Amino acid sequence: MKCPNGTLAAAKVFKQHSDYSGELEVLRQLNSPWTIKPIEWNDKGVASGNYQAFGLRDSSFAYIVMELADNGELFDYLDISGPVDERIARYYFRNLVEALEYLHTNGIAHRDIKLQNLLLTHEFDIKLADFGLASSPPRGEVGGLRGTLR
Numbered sequence: 001m002k003c004p005n006g007t008l009a010a011a012k013v014f015k016q017h018s019d020y021s022g023e024l025e026v027l028r029q030l031n032s033p034w035t036i037k038p039i040e041w042n043d044k045g046v047a048s049g050n051y052q053a054f055g056l057r058d059s060s061f062a063y064i065v066m067e068l069a070d071n072g073e074l075f076d077y078l079d080i081s082g083p084v085d086e087r088i089a090r091y092y093f094r095n096l097v098e099a100l101e102y103l104h105t106n107g108i109a110h111r112d113i114k115l116q117n118l119l120l121t122h123e124f125d126i127k128l129a130d131f132g133l134a135s136s137p138p139r140g141e142v143g144g145l146r147g148t149l150r
Helices: 021-029 049-054 074-081 086-105
Strands: 009-015 038-042 061-067 118-120 126-128
Touching (some): 021 038, 074 118, 086 126
Antiparallel strands (some): 038 061
8 A cells, every 4th residue: 555655555454353452562662674663553443544545444443554565575585586595594584683682672572483474675674574472571471372383
């Protein structure tokens, strides 16, 4: 979708009754070059301004509009391109470590790290996304299984 300022964005739409408040709370705290950034959100089902034109106006839904990582998931990229050069793999790994260090320093546990949640920007930089399972547990008390188990 195109934002009112002309930039492209992605929207994550939720059923009104679904619990996404934790994800929104975490996203609002983030200010890292390695994490996806929210642009606008609404939990009342009524979009403001130009977002109504994109169908974000049904009272049974809530949404978060986020910056667009226009090269998609790292998972899909690797599926199509195959293995990447070791230098690129190291770069991506370093980006992920920096994102996790930022989160952990700020008391946030992502709890769903996987290739599908590592998005690629226009410049092929990594952005960590999908904070639906993230939490801010007391120090040293991260526990329990979460995420995709295969």
